[in-house]
Amino acid sequence: MSTTLSWLTQASKSLSQQHLQLAQKRQAVLTKPAGSLGAFELLAIRLAAMQATQRPSADNVSINIFAADHGIAAEGVSAFPQAVTAEMIKNFARGGAAICVAAKQNSANLHVWNLGTVAPVDCGAVVKNRIIAPQTANFAQSPAMSSDQLNNAMLVGVEAAESACLPEGLFIGGEMGIANTSAATAIATVLLGCNVSDLVGPGTGLNADGVKHKASVIDLALKRHNLSGSDALQVLKSLGGFEIAALVAGYIRCAQLGIPVIVDGFICTVAALVAYRINPSVLDWFIFSHQSAEPGYQLLIKAFPNQVPLLDLGMRLGEGSGAAACIPLIRLACAWHNDMATFEEAAVSEQSEY
Ligand SMILES: O=C(O)c1ccc[n+]([C@@H]2O[C@H](COP(=O)([O-])O)[C@@H](O)[C@H]2O)c1
Numbered sequence: 001m002s003t004t005l006s007w008l009t010q011a012s013k014s015l016s017q018q019h020l021q022l023a024q025k026r027q028a029v030l031t032k033p034a035g036s037l038g039a040f041e042l043l044a045i046r047l048a049a050m051q052a053t054q055r056p057s058a059d060n061v062s063i064n065i066f067a068a069d070h071g072i073a074a075e076g077v078s079a080f081p082q083a084v085t086a087e088m089i090k091n092f093a094r095g096g097a098a099i100c101v102a103a104k105q106n107s108a109n110l111h112v113w114n115l116g117t118v119a120p121v122d123c124g125a126v127v128k129n130r131i132i133a134p135q136t137a138n139f140a141q142s143p144a145m146s147s148d149q150l151n152n153a154m155l156v157g158v159e160a161a162e163s164a165c166l167p168e169g170l171f172i173g174g175e176m177g178i179a180n181t182s183a184a185t186a187i188a189t190v191l192l193g194c195n196v197s198d199l200v201g202p203g204t205g206l207n208a209d210g211v212k213h214k215a216s217v218i219d220l221a222l223k224r225h226n227l228s229g230s231d232a233l234q235v236l237k238s239l240g241g242f243e244i245a246a247l248v249a250g251y252i253r254c255a256q257l258g259i260p261v262i263v264d265g266f267i268c269t270v271a272a273l274v275a276y277r278i279n280p281s282v283l284d285w286f287i288f289s290h291q292s293a294e295p296g297y298q299l300l301i302k303a304f305p306n307q308v309p310l311l312d313l314g315m316r317l318g319e320g321s322g323a324a325a326c327i328p329l330i331r332l333a334c335a336w337h338n339d340m341a342t343f344e345e346a347a348v349s350e351q352s353e354y
């Protein structure tokens, strides 16, 4: 696709190989059998390399929720009415949503970006209004976004990433948008070259008949668009989600700025896939937080080589909640790495040769 978005393919910041090796060496001499802290060890090593430090930290976390409505909601593909998107933005502003509680619990900064809802939202300064349109076009009938809309939605993600650029900051993207599992499923179906039935699921809670109907709506829409062979940006524009576009750009900008990204559930992981297809160098900066209960997640995560999500707790909320659930774990990984004694310091005998 011809685009003014050429910045998207600029290389991500390089990891510090020096700090990667120092962190690997330190993990090997801490008072524990080698590898016994499992994924915590790799997490600390990766963060040390990302932050180019011998003392990785996760103290500065910026949580950014991108919210938007979807024209495809008119096809009856969600268990909830479209009005919930705007209603939940108000709930974010009042502090009543799950992500607000998680942000407070973990002393993380929370930002809400409203990219457009059908019902108006007036929440004063708490919500940053960056309205692209009341909703995307219904992708069962036409492309979800114009090129300008795609560009403007992506600029919101860039703005969020750049404002998260604090010393040793981490970025969590979250999303809110009724019917966005349909958009995400459609995008992933094209990018993975699989069938809709391999990925489609209940989203907010459709029953079996509802999932069947959702699958046939997405299937028919994809036949109309005929996107096979299209690049990831074209797929994003056609099947959309302003909030998904903002996430894609936010992730890429974070990787370019050297900000570690904690990727949330199904929709966010689809955004991560679009980002990865546009610019493969972003993968160094992604920490996959949790296996969403949305069934398509299991196939989706296989598209990222060697990536295993940290948690599998049956979550499927969105909002960045699964990523936020990882904050205490990431902090613990850092504390173990930074503060444990070495075998030498503690005068503990090391492993024998056997
Ligand atoms: O993050 C996930 O894994 C996830 C899985 C299912 C649903 N959601 C959330 O539910 C909404 C989309 O679901 P739906 O059924 O309306 O397409 C949207 O606001 C998402 O944040 C999120």
Ligand SMILES: Cc1cc2nc[nH]c2cc1C
Residues within 6 Å of the ligand: 080, 084, 088, 175, 176, 177, 204, 317, 318, 319
């Ligand atoms: C209530 C509700 C809260 C959500 N948060 C993210 N997606 C959501 C969808 C619904 C329906």
